[in-house]
Amino acid sequence: MPGCQEAAHYRAPRSPRTLHSYYWFCLEHVRDYNRSWDYFREMRPDQIEAYRHSVNTWHRPTWRMGVNGHARASSVRWGSDSDPFGLFDEDGNPFDQITEPQPRVDKVVAKALATLELAPLATAQDVRTRYKALAKKYHPDLNGGSKAAEERLKEINQAYSSLVAAGYA
Numbered sequence: 001m002p003g004c005q006e007a008a009h010y011r012a013p014r015s016p017r018t019l020h021s022y023y024w025f026c027l028e029h030v031r032d033y034n035r036s037w038d039y040f041r042e043m044r045p046d047q048i049e050a051y052r053h054s055v056n057t058w059h060r061p062t063w064r065m066g067v068n069g070h071a072r073a074s075s076v077r078w079g080s081d082s083d084p085f086g087l088f089d090e091d092g093n094p095f096d097q098i099t100e101p102q103p104r105v106d107k108v109v110a111k112a113l114a115t116l117e118l119a120p121l122a123t124a125q126d127v128r129t130r131y132k133a134l135a136k137k138y139h140p141d142l143n144g145g146s147k148a149a150e151e152r153l154k155e156i157n158q159a160y161s162s163l164v165a166a167g168y169a
């Protein structure tokens, strides 16, 4: 920085187009430079919005492989020691560590809820209420010893047991 007498130990990219070419600053001035860096100045407003959304929600940005080839390319070259916003991991790629959150599907629970004719988001109270109703409905005394009702009651009992075991108690 013109006029600065401090030793310049810190580097910063000269521009978004030349991320492998650096200015060297002292700590104080590299901080100033980083604060004023307009990384987004070459992006369209909708791309900036998509980027912000991707960071906020931890989703991969839709433009990653698309229109913004520049942003993709620069993220590869831009080492973490010159990353003014702390956006990138050690590989220089901001998104490799980020994965879509996977919905946690417990197949046993889902099947048991379906057996009790309940929706996937049913509560423990829903389970208890439905179990009592179905156990009564398919009780042998009320079904004249029907084999089908007996089988259904067996399924219902098994489903309820697995739900209790899974915390629906």
Ligand SMILES: [Zn+2]
Binding pocket: 001, 004, 005, 006, 025, 026, 027, 028, 029, 030
């Ligand atoms: Zn300085």
